[in-house]
Amino acid sequence: MADDIVTETEHDEAAYALDAGTFAAIRMAVAAGDGDRLGELLEPLHAADIADLLEQVDSSHRREILFLGARFFDGEVLSELDESIRDEVIEFLPRDVLADAVRALESDDVVDLVEDLDETHQTAVLDALEDTDRVAVEQALTYPEFSAGRLMQREVVAAPEHWTVGDAIDHLRSNKKALPEEFYHIFVVDPRMKPVGYVSLGKLLSAKRSVPLTRIFEANFLTIPVLQSESEVAYAFNQYHLISAPVVDDDGRLIGMVTIDDAMAVLDEEHEEDILRLAGVGESSLSDRVIETTRQRLPWLAVNLVTAILASMVIAQFEDTIAQFVALAVLMPIVASMGGNAGTQSLTVAVRALATKDLTGSNVWRVVRREAMVGLVNGVIFAVVMGIVGALWFGPVMLGVVIAVAMVVNLVIAGLAGILIPVALERAGVDPALASGAFVTTVTDVVGFFAFLGLAGAVLL
Structure with a gap:
């Protein structure tokens, strides 16, 4: 019985982390210069596990992994990386791989990526973006650090308040390429682009096409000022059980949204920061020299x-x-x-x-x-x-x-x-x-x- 428990525990740990066997196999493939074998090992891994791999090895092995397995590297890996080694990884990556990786990210992830880079690497990332995306990122960087303006993503789904469910569904189907990669609500706005409510996708799909959007608003509607601190944003998400929330400028107009994954990331960072500061070790990392x-x-x-x-x-x-x-x-x-x-x-x-x-x-x-x-x-x-x-x-x-x-x-x-x-x-x-x-x-x-x-x-x- 005890053996069964140990085996099950080890299996559970392997299911949610880069297990020792895979790590050892990757090291062997790198030592042998076998890019195909390395690719086979990296392909099924989650971006967070690849980021963990790069954080756990030293600089020379990191360079070899990126050289042999660059084609399996995407933007999600960049966003998951610890800030202390991002500059180094970007330096090692081929320019075409970096460009493809960055273009696949939402605007909030790009902002999070570039705000801590040095000027040279920041320019390299921005140059890889399309003109419209670059303008959005540069505008986000003008907001104060640790504000909602830095945390938000510019890609939102908005609908006028006179639309029905059918109008919204038709809009979503005809504008697939313009939609965010992930979203949970449609923000309903007045003619001045001020949010008046939002509709969850669940309610949208379960309502009849003729129902006005204003009749199926979510009850816990809350707007976030663009200059509000990200800690206050994270508190609001946790306190009021939000999934996403619209970000508004000084005139109350919709300019972006914050989603729960970003808010929870802020909470996690604050918890970690409090623990490290209580111990007097600052914002240190295992990758620090x-x-x-x-x-x-x-x-x-x-x-x-x-x-x-x-x-x-x-x-x-x-x-x-x-x-x-x-x-x-x-x-x-x-x-x-x-x-x-x-x-x-x-x-x-x-x-x-x-x-x-x-x-x-x-x-x-x-x-x-x-x-x-x-x-x-x-x-x-x-x-x-x-x-x-x-x-x-x-x-x-x-x-x-x-x-x-x-x-x-x-x-x-x-x-x-x-x-x-x-x-x-x-x-x-x-x-x-x-x-x-x-x-x-x-x-x-x-x-x-x-x-x-x-x-x-x-x-x-």
Whole structure:
């Protein structure tokens, strides 16, 4: 039975990823210079798996794969690639292959592709586009980065508000080449090109031809201003369960649309960014070089060094106390570590809740009280445990009392700091995921050491 489970698990993993066997076979085909065999292996792979392949190998092997298998390379692979290696891949690709790959992409995918390229490679991609497509991409690039204007695609299906279902169906059938590759709604507009509603394809196909489009509008109609931040766009899609939404200019006229795949990609990027920033590693990638990774991590290690020095300065104020009770040096890390972990727990919850707009001014104090109570309850529980351990380990009962009280104090402060610090930073316009960790660590270390050593000095001396 266990063997069956393992086999099934391995099969499931292989179904949704570039499995080890295929990866090894590709490496062998590249080593042998066998382009036909490489093509056989690449052809059935999804674009995302080919992108993963290119990200997992080093630069020399990447060049060989692109040289031998360029004919199997399409635009979807480019859009799936990690930004850190896009310039390199475009440099390696033959110009005709690059042109064909780019022309197959929707305008939003081209914008996403070129906005992070250097000027030389950006020009190479734009030159590969048809004139109308190039103008659309260049216009999108004039909008601020991380705005709906950068996220949207220009290809939309619009219909006048006086049309019937039959009119819309006839329009779709007679204009196949002008339609987006994928779309979910028809946007209904007034004579000034302002959206007044939209119709899902399901309702369109299930209604009679004589039914006016205005009678089968979707209920959750929402327009997106072109300058709205992409994080707000992603929030709207997630909050209101949208599939697609029209993007409008300052005059309210339809100029594009955002689809759920792009909105969810933004959410995914923001989740990843929050996790990386909480760890102090920035927007790093496994494809980054040593010097790039070092440069990203060095500032936060420096910040941690400063916080460690501050904590050490607190300890230095109690040198005489520690000299008389060596046991304090053994127990100090326990108090600081428990406070740090408790603070990180509260901090993680707070940063996530701020990102999803679940933590707001209306409920912040209720959440603060909850975290303080959680810290108090956990502090009492672990205070009893450590009080007993301290007394049995080192003898003096009062030493157990000291560490117990310090544990309660530090866990309560950790819970409060984990909530209040990211909230304060967010209100000050600073990304709480970026800076909260250093502040919370400083607070828990300083408070933990001061409470423990201060109480020890007052009670034991």
